[in-house]
Amino acid sequence: MKxxxxxxxxxxxxxxxxENWQRAWRDPEPKKEYDAIIIGGGGHGLAxxxxxxxxxxxxxxxxxxxxxxxxxxxxxxxxxxxxxxLWDASAGLYDHALKIWEGLSQELNYNVMFxxxxxxxLAHNLQDVRDLKxxxxxxxxxxxxxxxxxxxxxxxxxxxxxxxxxxxxxVLGGTLQKRAGTARHDAVAWGYARGADExxxxxxxxxxxxxxxxxxxxxxxxxxxxxxxxxxxxGVVAAGHSSVIANMAGIRLPLESKPLQALVSEPVKPxxxxxxxxxxxxxxxxxxxxxxxxxxxxxxxxxxxxxxxxHNIVEETLRAILELYPIFSRMKMLRQWGGIVxxxxxxxxxxxxxxxxxxxxxxxxxxxGFKATPGSGDLFAHTIANDEPHRLNAAFNLNRxxxxxxxxxxxxxxxxx
Amino acid sequence: MFIINCPYCGExxxxxxxxxxxxxxxxxxxxxxxxxxxWAEYLFMRKNIKGIQFERWNHIHGCRxxxxxVRDTSNDKIHAVYKMGERPPVK
Numbered sequence: 001m002k003x004x005x006x007x008x009x010x011x012x013x014x015x016x017x018x019e020n021w022q023r024a025w026r027d028p029e030p031k032k033e034y035d036a037i038i039i040g041g042g043g044h045g046l047a048x049x050x051x052x053x054x055x056x057x058x059x060x061x062x063x064x065x066x067x068x069x070x071x072x073x074x075x076x077x078x079x080x081x082x083x084x085x086l087w088d089a090s091a092g093l094y095d096h097a098l099k100i101w102e103g104l105s106q107e108l109n110y111n112v113m114f115x116x117x118x119x120x121x122l123a124h125n126l127q128d129v130r131d132l133k134x135x136x137x138x139x140x141x142x143x144x145x146x147x148x149x150x151x152x153x154x155x156x157x158x159x160x161x162x163x164x165x166x167x168x169x170x171v172l173g174g175t176l177q178k179r180a181g182t183a184r185h186d187a188v189a190w191g192y193a194r195g196a197d198e199x200x201x202x203x204x205x206x207x208x209x210x211x212x213x214x215x216x217x218x219x220x221x222x223x224x225x226x227x228x229x230x231x232x233x234x235g236v237v238a239a240g241h242s243s244v245i246a247n248m249a250g251i252r253l254p255l256e257s258k259p260l261q262a263l264v265s266e267p268v269k270p271x272x273x274x275x276x277x278x279x280x281x282x283x284x285x286x287x288x289x290x291x292x293x294x295x296x297x298x299x300x301x302x303x304x305x306x307x308x309x310x311h312n313i314v315e316e317t318l319r320a321i322l323e324l325y326p327i328f329s330r331m332k333m334l335r336q337w338g339g340i341v342x343x344x345x346x347x348x349x350x351x352x353x354x355x356x357x358x359x360x361x362x363x364x365x366x367x368x369g370f371k372a373t374p375g376s377g378d379l380f381a382h383t384i385a386n387d388e389p390h391r392l393n394a395a396f397n398l399n400r401x402x403x404x405x406x407x408x409x410x411x412x413x414x415x416x417x
Numbered sequence: 418m419f420i421i422n423c424p425y426c427g428e429x430x431x432x433x434x435x436x437x438x439x440x441x442x443x444x445x446x447x448x449x450x451x452x453x454x455x456w457a458e459y460l461f462m463r464k465n466i467k468g469i470q471f472e473r474w475n476h477i478h479g480c481r482x483x484x485x486x487v488r489d490t491s492n493d494k495i496h497a498v499y500k501m502g503e504r505p506p507v508k
Contacts, residue, residue: 243465254461256438257490302436305467305491310418312432345461402457 002198005109024190025197030204033230034062036384037222038237039209039245041065042074043185044362044369045237046192046203047377048384053199055378056385061201062231064224066208070189073239076307076339077370078262078284078296080275082119082180084146086135089395089407090348091142096392097375098179104374110191112183113289117274119180120149120157122324124169124280132175139177149174158274160327167323169281182275182286188373212249212359219249219358235360235384240305240340242363251354253363254345254401258299259338260367261309265331267291281320293331295321299341299367309338341366346400348407351380351393360384361398419493424500425480437473439463440485441505467491471505 003009003022013021036052038045041063052058063069081101083094105111123129132148139146154174155163163171193203204226211223212234221230236245240257267290277284284296297317300310314336322329344350344364349372351362362380365372379393389397395407422428445451445459464470470490475483487497487506497506 241467243463244467247464252458252462253465254457254463255465256463257465257467302472302488303438303465303470303490304493306493310431312418342465401461402453404453 002194005111024194025203028202028204030062030064030207030224030226030229031060031202033060033221034202035060035231036233036235037061037229037231038063038235039222040072040237040239041069041189041193041203041205042072042237042239043070043188043192043373044074044239044365044376044380045235046070046189046196047373048235048237048362048380049201049203049377050192050196050199051378051381052385053196053201056381058385059200061196062229063196063201063203064207064209064222064229065203065205068205069193069203070186073339073341073369074185074189074373076262076337077185078286078294079182079185079370080119080180080277080284080286080296080368081114081183081371082177083144083371084119084121084135084139084175084177084180085409086138087407087409088142090409091139091144092392093349093375093379093396094372095142095144096379097372100374100378101183102179104188104191108191108195110187110194112187112191114181114183116179116181117286118157118176118178119275119277120154120174120176122154122161122174122276122278122280123172124278125172128280129172132173136175145177145179147176147178149176158272158276160272160325161276162324162326169320169323171324180275184289185370188370192377209245209248212245214249214356217355217357219356231358233358233360233384235362235380237362237380239363239365239369240342242342242361246361249354249356249359251356251359253350253361253398255342255364256303257305257340257342258302259304259306259309260299260341261297261313261336261338263295263297263314263333263336264288264292265295265328266334268293268331271327276324278320278324281324283317283320283324285321285325292334293328299343305340307338307340309336341369343367346406346408347410349376349396350398351376351383351396352389352398353383353387354398419495421474421486421495422498423476423479423482424484424498425482426476429476429479433476433478435475435477437475437483440471440473469496
């Protein structure tokens with residue numbers, strides 16, 4: 001049984017110089033066989049293992065991770081959480097996640113620093129205004145909070161935005177989702193890892209999957225750098241490397257993996273207390289609790305697994321940021337990095353069974369997977385445990401690329417793709 | 418970000434080019450005969466290789482011609498460039 005984190009445990013450990021904290025999860029060697037194996041120890045994978053153990057009472061579960069947990073896109077994103085998607089299927093999926101976020105710190109007994117500071121999406125031309133107003137109406141019909149703000153209201157909500165009508169892409173208004181916000185990304189991985197570990201899930205780090213063993217149409221186990229592990233159910237949550245794993249299993253996915261960049265500035269005093277996104281000029285910005293501006297840039301246009309990204313992409317984003325926020329013109333950027341995002345043709349994820357029995361994929365989250373972490377884990381666990389999708393992820397099956405029933409969120413969501 | 422050796426213009430920065438994705442995907446000869454599975458395969462399924470990938474590029478801010486590139490997607494190193502219609506080099 002793990003020690004519960006509380007103000008009392010904090011005080012108690014302060015007296016012993018913080019040297020007696022219990023480790024948050026074990027570092028086990030893989031067993032010979034598991035009931036289910038999750039490939040990928042990011043937020044989504046760890047959440048999947050957590051809900052498999054908690055809600056579906058499966059007790060022999062392993063998460064295998066080639067590096068360290070949360071070292072991929074979980075630790076590389078800009079931590080934005082929102083659910084203001086246009087289509088019913090997406091709204092259901094992302095708002096399911098948002099509802100879990102609202103109670104997640106309590107549930108995990110781990111402070112994920114979920115902060116509902118609001119997310120504002122700006123409109124810069126007449127088509128933006130029409131699209132975003134339409135999305136606001138669609139959101140409200142789906143029970144998701146959304147309001148339209150005119151230019152003055154945008155300025156009032158975030159005073160540092162340049163709302164002059166004379167800039168290249170003037171701010172004509174925007175939408176606001178107040179329940180949206182940010183969370184501490186590492187804490188999400190660590191919180192789920194600690195919770196899953198407590199229920200007996202083996203989290204096996206530095207263990208790379210080298211092959212998937214199949215017996216005809218059924219999976220039998222995985223070949224790893226730590227040997228063969230037998231299992232009847234494999235859930236793949238490998239983000240940018242999903243196609244690599246799919247190739248091992250001999251199936252094809254409709255994905256392309258591209259570098260997506262983010263960068264942070266030097267830390268400054270609080271200056272922006274919300275998240276502002278602009279699709280048209282491709283700039284989004286928020287401020288971390290440490291005081292850094294967290295800036296999200298775009299994807300490169302070509303397939304790459306390099307986790308770097310091109311300089312011109314950063315340049316475009318910073319150009320837009322400077323026009324919208326002239327106050328940042330003297331800021332120095334501290335760090336820049338890339339993560340490999342797996343993008344579906346319709347910019348919606350895949351949480352699905354495959355034609356191989358016992359092989360499940362949770363992928364295609366593209367540029368916006370972090371926000372969905374708890375919901376994605378919950379629904380993927382349901383899909384694996386029952387061998388059937390949940391009502392909320394039924395539309396996100398792999399077969400939609402054959403049937404043509406796509407969930408086309410490319411231009412429709414407020415996302416910057 | 419890398420340099421691409423356009424077969425018509427010579428070495429230029431990658432930002433002058435537009436990537437057209439995986440190369441050598443053949444357009445169906447009899448579109449009316451295709452099943453839904455075959456359409457999905459043609460339209461959506463991609464190799465998305467980590468390693469040596471054959472892909473199409475267009476020198477969009479230059480000669481505007483299409484050509485093929487052999488690139489290692491794990492380190493962005495380009496191994497070969499060849500014109501449309503030419504046989505892909507064997508790796």
